[in-house]
Amino acid sequence: GVLLYLLAVTFHYILLSLESSQAAERRAMEARVLAREAELEALKAQLNPHFLFNALNSVSALTTSAPARAREMCVLLSDFLRRSLSSGERTLIPLREELALARQFLAVEQVRYGRRLEVEEEVDEEALGAVVPPLLLQPLVENAVRHGIGTLLDGGTVTLRVARTPDGVRVAVENPYDPEAPAPSGSGLGLSIVRRRLAAAWGRAAELEERGADGRFAVVLVVPAVPPEGA
Numbered sequence: 146g147v148l149l150y151l152l153a154v155t156f157h158y159i160l161l162s163l164e165s166s167q168a169a170e171r172r173a174m175e176a177r178v179l180a181r182e183a184e185l186e187a188l189k190a191q192l193n194p195h196f197l198f199n200a201l202n203s204v205s206a207l208t209t210s211a212p213a214r215a216r217e218m219c220v221l222l223s224d225f226l227r228r229s230l231s232s233g234e235r236t237l238i239p240l241r242e243e244l245a246l247a248r249q250f251l252a253v254e255q256v257r258y259g260r261r262l263e264v265e266e267e268v269d270e271e272a273l274g275a276v277v278p279p280l281l282l283q284p285l286v287e288n289a290v291r292h293g294i295g296t297l298l299d300g301g302t303v304t305l306r307v308a309r310t311p312d313g314v315r316v317a318v319e320n321p322y323d324p325e326a327p328a329p330s331g332s333g334l335g336l337s338i339v340r341r342r343l344a345a346a347w348g349r350a351a352e353l354e355e356r357g358a359d360g361r362f363a364v365v366l367v368v369p370a371v372p373p374e375g376a
Contacts, residue, residue: 261300
């Protein structure tokens with residue numbers, strides 16, 4: 146009888162310990178999810194003023210030299226901001242919508258640069274169902290225009306490539322650039338924010354790579370096919 150009593154007491158304390166451990170694990174997971182969401186919101190808040198500052202500078206540059214193009218740019222920019230703000234209210238959006246936002250941003254910049262800016266796409270439609278944080282591609286295409294096309298007298302072509310990988314989706318933004326051109330002030334902020342947003346969403350499962358050679362610069366990001374944990 147004493148042995149059975151001791152076994153029962155031991156079993157009871159083991160159950161209590163397991164329940165306590167599981168509760169602690171749940172609390173830790175909830176804390177990680179909340180911290181990740183808070184960081185993503187902070188990064189989005191940091192990105193939006195950065196984008197608006199550059200966009201308004203673009204409009205300002207046209208107001209005196211080409212008022213009609215400035216008006217056209219304002220209309221396109223207004224539509225882009227309306228769509229981006231609507232998307233920004235969600236934690237994740239389909240890559241199809243994110244790519245549409247990138248196209249709209251490039252359409253705004255094509256008003257400014259005219260024939261100096263061309264856009265090409267190589268897109269696997271089957272990859273567009275993946276989900277990503279909103280406005281993830283916007284800093285990449287913005288950098289391609291500002292730090293690539295903007296440094297070249299004759300401009301060039303921004304190429305968007307989207308493809309499936311065995312475990313997710315690969316997105317590349319490529320552009321020509323002048324390797325001898327000085328880096329503009331504030332360059333690198335957009336890429337830093339994208340890198341941190343990827344880390345906050347997927348940790349090491351997502352990647353961001355930069356490479357430049359032979360007058361071409363590319364930024365490649367790879368995201369898992371599955372949504373971030375807790376999304």
